Amino acid sequence: MKRKKGYFGKFGGMFVPETLVPILEELEMAYFQAKKDKKFIEEYKHYLEKYAGRPTPLYFAERLTKKLGGAKIFLKREDLLHTGAHKINNTIGQILLAIKMGKTRIIAETGAGQHGLAVATVCAKFGLKCVIYMGEEDMERQKLNLYKMRLLGADVIPVKSGCKTLKDAINETLRDWVTNVRDTFYLLGSTVGPYPYPLLVRDFQSVIGREVKTQIKKNRNSSLILIACVGGGSNALGLFYPFLKDKSVKIYGVEGGGLGINSQKHSATLARGDIGVLHGSKSYILQDFDGQIKIPHSISAGLDYPGVGPEHSYLKEIGRVDYTSATDKEALKAFHILTEIEGIIPALESAHAVAYAVKIAPKCSKNTNIIINLSGRGDKDVDIVAEAEGKKL
Amino acid sequence: MNRITKIFQDVKKNNKKVFIPFITAGYPRLESTAELIPALADGGADLVEIGVPFSDPMADGPTIQASSHTALENGVTLKWIFKTIKKIRNNVKIPLIFFSYLNPILKYGLERFFKDSQKIGIDGLLIPDLPPEESDEIKKLARRYKINTIFLVSPTTSNNRIRLIEELSDDFVYCVSVTGTTGTRGKLYSEVKPYLMRLKSNLKKPYVVGFGVSTPEDVKKISEISNGVVVGSAIIKFIEKFKNNKELPEKVKNYVKKLKSPLK
Numbered sequence: 095m096k097r098k099k100g101y102f103g104k105f106g107g108m109f110v111p112e113t114l115v116p117i118l119e120e121l122e123m124a125y126f127q128a129k130k131d132k133k134f135i136e137e138y139k140h141y142l143e144k145y146a147g148r149p150t151p152l153y154f155a156e157r158l159t160k161k162l163g164g165a166k167i168f169l170k171r172e173d174l175l176h177t178g179a180h181k182i183n184n185t186i187g188q189i190l191l192a193i194k195m196g197k198t199r200i201i202a203e204t205g206a207g208q209h210g211l212a213v214a215t216v217c218a219k220f221g222l223k224c225v226i227y228m229g230e231e232d233m234e235r236q237k238l239n240l241y242k243m244r245l246l247g248a249d250v251i252p253v254k255s256g257c258k259t260l261k262d263a264i265n266e267t268l269r270d271w272v273t274n275v276r277d278t279f280y281l282l283g284s285t286v287g288p289y290p291y292p293l294l295v296r297d298f299q300s301v302i303g304r305e306v307k308t309q310i311k312k313n314r315n316s317s318l319i320l321i322a323c324v325g326g327g328s329n330a331l332g333l334f335y336p337f338l339k340d341k342s343v344k345i346y347g348v349e350g351g352g353l354g355i356n357s358q359k360h361s362a363t364l365a366r367g368d369i370g371v372l373h374g375s376k377s378y379i380l381q382d383f384d385g386q387i388k389i390p391h392s393i394s395a396g397l398d399y400p401g402v403g404p405e406h407s408y409l410k411e412i413g414r415v416d417y418t419s420a421t422d423k424e425a426l427k428a429f430h431i432l433t434e435i436e437g438i439i440p441a442l443e444s445a446h447a448v449a450y451a452v453k454i455a456p457k458c459s460k461n462t463n464i465i466i467n468l469s470g471r472g473d474k475d476v477d478i479v480a481e482a483e484g485k486k487l
Numbered sequence: 488m489n490r491i492t493k494i495f496q497d498v499k500k501n502n503k504k505v506f507i508p509f510i511t512a513g514y515p516r517l518e519s520t521a522e523l524i525p526a527l528a529d530g531g532a533d534l535v536e537i538g539v540p541f542s543d544p545m546a547d548g549p550t551i552q553a554s555s556h557t558a559l560e561n562g563v564t565l566k567w568i569f570k571t572i573k574k575i576r577n578n579v580k581i582p583l584i585f586f587s588y589l590n591p592i593l594k595y596g597l598e599r600f601f602k603d604s605q606k607i608g609i610d611g612l613l614i615p616d617l618p619p620e621e622s623d624e625i626k627k628l629a630r631r632y633k634i635n636t637i638f639l640v641s642p643t644t645s646n647n648r649i650r651l652i653e654e655l656s657d658d659f660v661y662c663v664s665v666t667g668t669t670g671t672r673g674k675l676y677s678e679v680k681p682y683l684m685r686l687k688s689n690l691k692k693p694y695v696v697g698f699g700v701s702t703p704e705d706v707k708k709i710s711e712i713s714n715g716v717v718v719g720s721a722i723i724k725f726i727e728k729f730k731n732n733k734e735l736p737e738k739v740k741n742y743v744k745k746l747k748s749p750l751k
Contacts, residue, residue, distance in 0.1 A: 109589060109616045111546045113641035113666050116648065255552055261543065268545045273667040275643055371589045371616065372543060384564040385594030386542040 100289030103411060105404035108288040110374045113272050122290040124195045129297075134190060141186045142301065145219070146176045148183075150302075152309035152465070157435045165319065165458035167451060169438070169468045170306055170333065179441065179470030180302060180329045181212035185281060187298035189216040192279035199223045199274065202281045203267040205232055205260030205325075206395035206443070207239025208470055209283030214248035224248040227266040229259040235395050239474055257389040260399050264373050284326025285403030288374030292403050299332025306465060307336055315461055319344045319454075322467035323446040324417065325361070325396050327403035329469035338414060347406060348450045350392030351419035361390035363402040364410050364417040377404040393422035393482060394442035394475070420449035422482070428452055429472065429479060441470030442478065490582040491610045491635050494533055495658040498693045498714050505533040505695060505715030506706070506747040508722050509586065511554040512537050512571070513563030515730035520568075521575050523726070526736035528579050530743025535579075536613070536717060537572070539565060539587035546588075546615040548670030550720040554727070565595045569603050576608040584611035584637065597624065601632035611635040611657075619648075619655050626655060637661050640694070642682045649689045659714065660694040662686055670720045671701035676708040683712045707749035718746055 100106050108118055128134040142148040151174070155167045172180040192200060200222050204210025210226040217224035226243055230252045233240050243250050256262035264287070271280045285292045285299075310318065320337060322330035324347040337343045352360030360366065367378040372387060380388040380400035392398045409415040420428070425442055428449035433439045440448055447466045455464055472479075480487050497503045508527045512520050520537075527535050540555035540563050547555070565587075572583065585604065592600050592614070604612070612634050617625060619638060629636045635657035640649055643666060653660055664679045665672070679696070686694060696709050697717030706716050722742070729738050 107621055108618065109621055110618065111615050111641070111663075112618055112639040112652070113643050113663060115618045115620070116643045116645060255549075255556075256542065265543050265545050269548070269668050272546065275666050370593055373545070374616070379590075381590065381594060383594070384566075385591035386559060387590075 102292070102405045102408035105375070105377050105407040106289055106292060107376050108374060109371045109376065110288045111272055113275055114288070117275050118288055118290065120195070124191060125290055125294055128191055128194060134194065138187055138190055142183065146182045146186060147174060148301065149305045150174050152306060155436050158432065161435060162452060162455040164456040164460070165462035165464045166460065167455060168310070168463060168465045170302060170465055172302060172329065172467060172469045173438070173440065173444070173471035177208070177212045177215050178473065179208040179212070180299060180332060181209045181283060182215065183301055183332065184283065184295050184298040184328060185209070185212040185216045188279070188281045188294070189220055189222065192222070192281065193220060195279065197277060197279035199225070199278045200281050201225045201227070201267050201270050201278055202283060203260065203263035204228050204283065205263065205398060206474065207232065207236040207243065208396060208474070210243050210248070210250070211239050213281050213283070214243040214246035217248065218246045225270065226250045227253050227263040227270070229253045229257070229263050231258040232260065232263070232395055235478065236474060260395070261373070261387065261401070268373070284328040285331050285405060286326040286373055286375065286401055292375065292405055295328050296331045296335055296405060299328050300335045302329070302332035302467065303334060303336035306333065310463060310465065317342065317344070317462050319346065319458070319462060319464045321346045321348060321447045321451050321464060323348045323397060323443045323469065324364070324402060324406060325350065325399050325443065326401070327406045329467050331403065331405060333465070333467045334415060345415045346450060347415050347417045348446045349417060349419040350390070350394055350397030350446060351421040351424070352391040352393070354421055355419055359391035360419070361392040361397050361399060362419040363400060364406060365419055369407070372401045375404045377407045378402050378410070393425060393478065394446065396441070396443040397446065418450060420446040424449040426479065426482060433472070438468070439472035439476070440468055441472045442475045444469045445472070489610055489633060489635055491534065491658050494582065495693050504710040504750045506531060506743070506750055507534045507536055507695060507715060507717040508532050508743055509536040509538060509717060509719035510726070511540055511551065511558050511723060512568045513540065513558035513561045514554040514723070515557060515726060517561050517563070517567070519735070520571050522736040523739055524575055524583070525579055526740040527743055528581050530740040531747045532581060532743055533715070534582045534584055536584045536586045536719070537568070539568060539585055539591055541588040541591055544588060546668055548668040548720060550723050551669050554723045565591055565600070569607055572609070573607040582610035583608065584613060585609055586613045586615070589614050589616050597628055601628045601634055604634050605632040609634060611637055613637040613639070613661060615639065619651050622655060639663050640686065642666050646689050649686070653690055653692050656692060658692065660690060660692055661717065662694050662696045662713070664696050664698045664700065667698065669698050671724070672699040675699050675705050679709070680712065687712060703746055703749050706746055710750060
């Protein structure tokens with residue numbers, strides 16, 4: 095028996111316990127129906143515009159451009175969205191799908207708390223019961239988001255298993271789903287997990303790239319570079335996907351380099367991992383010699399994940415996207431640069447993308463346009479930055 | 488003939504009920520495994536399911552998760568498991584089944600895994616995160632190296648899928664009693680009866696029931712509407728309780744005897 099659907103090249107698939115297979119098939123069917131349903135699409139667009147605040151601006155970062163002295167730099171301002179990050183694009187799409195499927199209880203994992211916050215927000219808005227699993231370690235790192243989720247009425251459950259971060263939160267959410275499969279919808283936050291999630295999340299996030307296409311003026315004399323950070327990879331695919339076919343566009347994905355990718359403390363899955371199966375799909379993962387999952391590290395909780403979306407693994411393999419990394423230190427530096435000369439405090443995740451732009455922009459010609467996906471705002475990270483630099487708030 | 492096939496011929500002919508205990512390899516200590524497998528056999532196990540520890544066991548409840556965690560801290564690897572089973576295989580006559588998540592097997596190398604399994608006398612393999620749709624390559628290798636494969640049926644499985652799963656399972660199907668992870672629960676029987684009756688009318692091959700079977704009473708009632716039971720978390724809990732007792736293997740043997748007693 096062959097299953098060809100659900101794969102990006104040799105990556106992806108549906109590696110889950112039997113209990114979940116029929117439910118994932120139900121989800122796939124519901125999604126393909128919704129995609130063709132004009133009313134559903136209208137509704138999705140309506141909430142993106144009126145509730146989340148789309149379209150987001152493509153902002154020309156004039157002073158950053160001048161400082162770096164090369165390519166023109168543009169920021170796709172996903173940080174201006176409701177709840178402060180691109181995550182809401184996906185949660186609006188999925189919750190409408192959940193409602194359409196008649197599910198009454200929403201569960202989700204969260205790392206940095208940005209996805210959890212976006213889930214708790216739409217659950218409050220649509221009046222659905224909301225349970226969020228969050229690693230105990232992340233709860234400590236992201237107290238503000240934790241409190242916000244609770245304000246919004248979410249039941250946030252601490253995850254104490256494994257290394258108590260995002261990967262364990264996903265395990266725990268999957269366990270909840272296996273148990274309460276009939277009335278519960280798993281609102282997954284990134285382009286990871288079993289099929290159809292990588293596809294579904296990518297589609298809901300692709301609004302980012304589609305908008306950019308209408309916002310950037312391309313002509314024969316200019317070239318275009320896209321840069322986004324990659325944890326699970328949803329903001330990156332959201333920007334990249336509509337441009338993949340245009341081979342003249344150069345695309346860079348930036349992973350969390352932590353203390354350096356030659357140290358043991360990083361989350362550069364595509365650079366340092368190898369192929370395996372984690373959380374329901376085949377992709378690059380960080381694992382040891384015996385196939386046990388390694389504990390990743392990044393200063394940014396949102397990049398701190400030992401796997402990566404299967405479509406990214408595929409794009410790496412076919413060479414369409416270049417994957418690179420920025421260290422904690424480089425990200426912190428970029429965080430300050432953007433804050434000081436553009437008056438925009440970026441999320442530490444997005445600061446990784448900024449860091450790579452800082453590196454390559456001076457080497458590019460003035461006819462090059464660089465678009466950085468500013469996937470989230472940095473309010474949530476201010477205390478982490480202070481702590482990393484030995485300052486007290 | 489594969490040892491599992493032989494047992495299930497007896498099941499079909501004589502309505503024998505099988506008792507399958509589960510242990511986590513390398514738990515509670517590395518040296519325990521070589522003592523506990525023979526103890527389970529002496530206690531009357533018809534097959535033994537050996538759990539290969541994984542760092543991210545998404546189908547397992549807290550008890551087996553914790554045992555896997557301890558086993559990994561003890562330094563368990565697949566290589567070590569093969570070495571350990573090789574030492575005791577001649578003294579243990581019953582079939583041995585691996586219960587392993589896919590990733591440790593992939594990393595070990597699929598073909599190498601099946602080759603080594605055959606060499607040391609592993610009879611069957613169950614991969615909880617491998618549904619039939621993804622099983623082509625594994626199934627091919629399993630056939631080549633004569634390792635029987637076991638697939639899971641769950642309460643959410645449709646009758647059409649049941650037939651597909653039955654086809655891929657060589658001698659018997661493993662039925663997950665309720666939606667959920669491994670672990671003990673109360674009131675199992677009344678909850679699962681309608682589902683097991685549905686299976687009975689849809690399955691031609693024998694089937695055993697696992698997840699949540701934890702007392703001699705569960706064993707008795709569940710085996711009345713199935714061909715046997717798997718007991719996992721209850722045994723791990725028992726081992727946890729007596730892990731520092733010098734008589735642990737003897738105690739486990741007697742515990743298995745007690746659990747199995749209704750199947751006489």
